[in-house]
Amino acid sequence: MVKLYLVRHGIAAEREEYTEDALRPLTSEGKQKTKQVAQQLFKLGLRFDLILTSPLVRARQTADILKAIGLSSQLEESTHLTPEGDIYSWLTWWEEWHQDVNSLALVGHEPNLGEWTEILVWGEAKGNLVVKKAGVIGVQLPKDGSPVGRSLLFWLTPPKFLL
Amino acid sequence: MVKLYLVRHGIAAEREEYTEDALRPLTSEGKQKTKQVAQQLFKLGLRFDLILTSPLVRARQTADILKAIGLSSQLEESTHLTPEGDIYSWLTWWEEWHQDVNSLALVGHEPNLGEWTEILVWGEAKGNLVVKKAGVIGVQLPKDGSPVGRSLLFWLTPPKFLL
16 A cells, blocks of 8 residues: 655745746745644654655755655656646556555645546546645555556645644 | 535444444543544634534534534534435535534544545545544535535545644
8 A cells, every 4th residue: 555645835936026937936934834844744754755746946845845854865856747747647657666665755736736636536637626835635545556546535634734 | 615524433432342333432542532633623723603413422422522622612413414314415404504604513424424525525425535533524615506516625634643
């Protein structure tokens, strides 16, 4: 049984301030709240074999904070997790990679993370999950076979219920 | 926007010890954990206009604890929330009742609470939510029209991530 934790990036600078969306960093409030969330996850005993993150600055900074707090020693960027990424290309990666792994964190964007969760748990995305910035989702993937529509949702929390 | 909180009863005595399932009470561990969850909900600022509970002893005791902590001043029993209850009969009650209400807690049983949530959020139950004893679900219902397949899931937590 593999546990997948989907973490949305923290509060980032406004779009108007940056010509390139990919370069928007976390605000100081975003960094602070993300750090508090990471500390709480650590305190709850969570550890990840790997953190896979969108390479966009606001996501990468979020993933760096998770790693710095001690949630994982492994961090990789993946284009599957950009706003343009799709779950089926990620699943191809997953199927090759998931041997010998117990827990994996994905750091990325909305609406992707909520929709991926819906696809894993119910087989299709309706956009009916509320995933706040620095919010966390927990999904249990089956050990064998496709996880699409066969995974279990065990956690969904906004940061305010975690702090 | 109405917020619905579904709370599963705490840890109860084993079936073997009671001739009637309806009479099984919370164990002392169950009472203690439920109290901790209730205190945490209070600390997070949650208040309910009404707690509606299954009349079965383990649910009623759970609801009594929520009320005693100060989460609501109103508590009612409802047969809709027994293990035999179904969401559509509850929805009839809901449609007549939900005027002027901001937040409502339902205390009941599995698999009902998880399935009701799936029906509200995705329109059908697949049994893919993990709802632990004394676990909490948060669903946002639309102000108008049927909530079936049109509600938003904003929270799902096992007690261990809340304590």
